[in-house]
Amino acid sequence: MFEELEKINERPEPFQFYTAGDLWTDEHTSRQMLKFHLDEKTDVSSRNITFINRSVDWIASHFDMGAGKKIADFGCGPGLYTTRLARRHAVVTGIDFSKRSIHYAQETATGERLPIQYVNQNYLDFETDDRFHLILMIMCDFCALSPTQRRKILSRFYTLLEPSGCVLLDVYSLAAFREREEKALYEPNLLNGFWSPHPYYGFLNTFKYEKENVVLDKYTIIEAERSRVFYNWFQCFSPDDVEREFKDCGFAIERYYSDVAGTPFSSHNREFAVVAKKK
Numbered sequence: 456m457f458e459e460l461e462k463i464n465e466r467p468e469p470f471q472f473y474t475a476g477d478l479w480t481d482e483h484t485s486r487q488m489l490k491f492h493l494d495e496k497t498d499v500s501s502r503n504i505t506f507i508n509r510s511v512d513w514i515a516s517h518f519d520m521g522a523g524k525k526i527a528d529f530g531c532g533p534g535l536y537t538t539r540l541a542r543r544h545a546v547v548t549g550i551d552f553s554k555r556s557i558h559y560a561q562e563t564a565t566g567e568r569l570p571i572q573y574v575n576q577n578y579l580d581f582e583t584d585d586r587f588h589l590i591l592m593i594m595c596d597f598c599a600l601s602p603t604q605r606r607k608i609l610s611r612f613y614t615l616l617e618p619s620g621c622v623l624l625d626v627y628s629l630a631a632f633r634e635r636e637e638k639a640l641y642e643p644n645l646l647n648g649f650w651s652p653h654p655y656y657g658f659l660n661t662f663k664y665e666k667e668n669v670v671l672d673k674y675t676i677i678e679a680e681r682s683r684v685f686y687n688w689f690q691c692f693s694p695d696d697v698e699r700e701f702k703d704c705g706f707a708i709e710r711y712y713s714d715v716a717g718t719p720f721s722s723h724n725r726e727f728a729v730v731a732k733k734k
Contacts, residue, residue, distance in 0.1 A: 472686045473686070474686050480553070480554065489532075492513045494681065512716075524546065524588045526548070528550070528593070531560065537573075547571045547572070547582070586617045588618075590612050590615065609704035621700075628693055629693040630723055631689075639659070658677075673685070689715065706732060708729065711728065712728040714726065
């Protein structure tokens with residue numbers, strides 16, 4: 456038992472493990488994530504509906520996203536952004552790991568007769584001959600990727616964009632990093648049954664990596680028949696950090712905002728948004 460507890464509380468190297476596929480493709484957890492996506496009042500898997508509507512209005516205006524403009528939404532979930540942008544006659548592609556979310560998004564598009572292309576795939580592996588005027592990655596998905604994965608996805612963005620095309624994404628700030636504290640928590644059915652439909656014991660270990668500005672929420676879920684570990688990484692950035700990574704992949708930072716609805720930038724916010732242009 457002592458050895459098992461030692462393993463549960465073991466601190467991995469930053470981004471040593473990647474378990475996003477386990478979270479988004481598991482039958483039970485993907486159902487829970489979709490439920491959070493569709494809760495219009497919360498900011499768990501998606502922003503609340505009031506913010507999304509304001510964000511889409513700003514995106515459409517700022518990037519002149521009207522008829523014929525091509526947009527790719529990486530990590531589109533159940534289509535909360537793609538649907539709204541397609542209603543404005545943009546040509547939209549959505550990519551997401553979750554089969555359940557993509558199915559919901561496709562049903563919505565079919566019901567509204569919106570010609571949205573949805574791809575059920577890990578967006579790190581997404582390839583197409585299409586070229587886009589705008590690429591979105593919203594809800595701080597960029598922060599869950601390792602440095603190697605981030606370079607890969609930015610290089611992919613560069614290839615997929617039209618000349619002078621733009622990327623809009625949001626990230627956690629250093630203010631968010633300072634707010635987090637290391638902790639160890641044990642609770643039966645941790646997060647109210649989120650991890651399994653069956654009884655389980657859940658352990659949450661939060662680790663901070665000061666040198667890298669990385670936070671890890673490590674979940675160990677123990678059921679009668681199996682044990683699983685999920686690693687939820689949060690890379691936190693300064694604007695200079697973001698600029699360095701984008702510049703290395705051929706982008707120029709156009710501007711920073713406090714969010715993807717165009718709120719003026721503040722260094723005190725837990726998140727900030729980045730608009731980068733292909734050079």
